[in-house]
Amino acid sequence: TILARQFVGMTRLRVEGLLTAFPKLLDGAGKDHTYIETESVRYVYQPMEQLYLVIITNRTSNILEDLETLRLIAKVVQDVCQTSIDEALVIKNAFDLIFAFDEVISFGYRESVTLSQIKTYTEMDSHEEKLHQMIQQSKINEAKEQAKKKQQELAKQRAAQAKEDKAAAKLGGGSGGGGSSDLGSLEKQLAALQTPSSNVADIPPAAQPSFTYGESAPVIKVSGGAKKGMQIGKKKPAAAEMGAMPVAAAAAAATPAAAADAMEEEEAKPAFNPLLEPVAVQISEQMSATLQPEGGLVGDIKVNGTFQVTVLDTSRADLVAFKVSPQDSRYKFKVHPNLNKASQVNNVLEIRDPSRAFRANVAAPLLKWQSTSSDEGTLPLTFECWPSATGDGAEMTLTYELTDGHPPLNDVEIRIPCPKSAGPKINSVEGGECGYDEANQCVVWKIEQVNADQSSGTLEIAANTDSDTLLPLQVTASSEKLNINMDILECYHQTKQEPVKCALTKSMTYSLTIGE
DSSP states (O other): OOOOOOOSSOOOHHHHHHEEEEEEEEOOOTTSSSHHHEESSSEEEEEEEEEEEEEEEETSSSHHHHHHHHHHHHHHHHHHOOOOHHHEEEEEEEEHHHHHHHHHEEEEOSSOHHHHHHHHHHHTTTTTHHHHHHHHHHHHHHHHHHHHHHHHHHHHHHHHHHHHHHHHHHHHHHTHHHHHHHHHHHHHHHHHOOOTSSSSGGOGGGGEEEEOOOSSSEEEEESSOOOOOOOSSSSOOHHHHHHHOOOOOOHHHHHHHHHHHHHHHHHSSSOOTSSSSEEEEEEEEEEEEEEOSSBSSOOOOOEEEEEEESSSSSHHHTTEEEEOOOOTTTTTEEHHHHHHOOHTTTTTEOOOSSOOOOTOOOEEEEEEEEEEEEGGGSSSEEEEEEEEEEEEEEEEEEEEOTTTTTEEEEEEEEEOOOOGGOEEEEEEEEEEEEEEEEEEEEEEEEEEEEEEESSSSEEEESSSSSSGGGGEEEEEEEEOSSSOOOOEEEEETTTTTOOEEEEEEEEEEEEEOOOO
């Protein structure tokens, strides 16, 4: 015995005794499924490759109900193990199988569930959990962004402090010896220049001094230098010389620091491609809906949209503003907190505080909207799904047709779940191409474009599995036509009132579920 699960109160010895007796009672193991009755219990079993799936019940139970339960559990085992069914795979997926068995049988009775529902229950997929995870991830990203900004600020402060310390060290080294030592050093330098034995040839030609003598004192002129060179004429007071030296040293230290800051700002500023427009605007919408296999909506159609701006050149568009089309009353709009809500009433999107301008190459969603509808005419495609059971599995015929008056659709993709062990077979396909995705265990039907000339298509597939396994279908598509009437009427700089060029792109994506 590899795996056993009991749903009524029995002792361990009783369970082990019943399971040990089963191999001795086997007869006709080549059948798909059969049963064996003893004086007290009934064994309902089904061979699964090298293993047996067994249900032990009392003799008063409904055998038809037991066979239906056995068939559903067999599908569960096949779905969990995916490829082949052997001892290693059963042990590996033991807990998943136990959880699935608990969804099929409760207190000894079979629950009215399908395989797709069991998968949903065991996966425990929760919309609220996903929303919570998205909120938590958003907080984490925001904290990382703030930490990154703080790190950059601290790095700049450390760099500035290091420059100040270096400048102070230079300044202290030049004037730390006192007035007498500075004056003595200056006199020694002048004496060295006036001494005939000085090696003037070692000085570069651009800086070699020439000497002329006047009535009071020699005057030094540096050839090739600035017109206003060092002049030694009337002797200045020592205090004046000492007062001028720190100022000159500070100016000399400040000049490299300012140049370094300018170089850092130049390096930090992101490069801008002059061939692009200074502003990129993307208006996108997503439509989602759930359909019944035979047609018809389940719930409402949901549409979510975003008006997103990316400034590429902050020198021309750091305070870019937009005048957009009037708001559609069918939608609920939300405005970014940094925008002026009073202007948004007049369909103008502009920054509330000019000090919080756009950052370069950072996408900023300025406007969001959403709506719900029960009008099937807004869907881009209509579907008809015809699953049917066969002697060795199930078949499905799927057709689609473009809704009248709807713009062309691009990259249409339809995914039909089907385990590899079911051996899916594509009988025929009209429109696009169809294949099997082993990684995601599904049949994929791709249509490059659906338009008025190629407005419909049909797919027929067969698989050695239950028809419920082939549901739900996932349909995705895209279009350049938005559901909302949203356009940019004007684009300009908020303070300069100068027009700003922008590159506008629109995209609409569809996500439909059939037979959930």
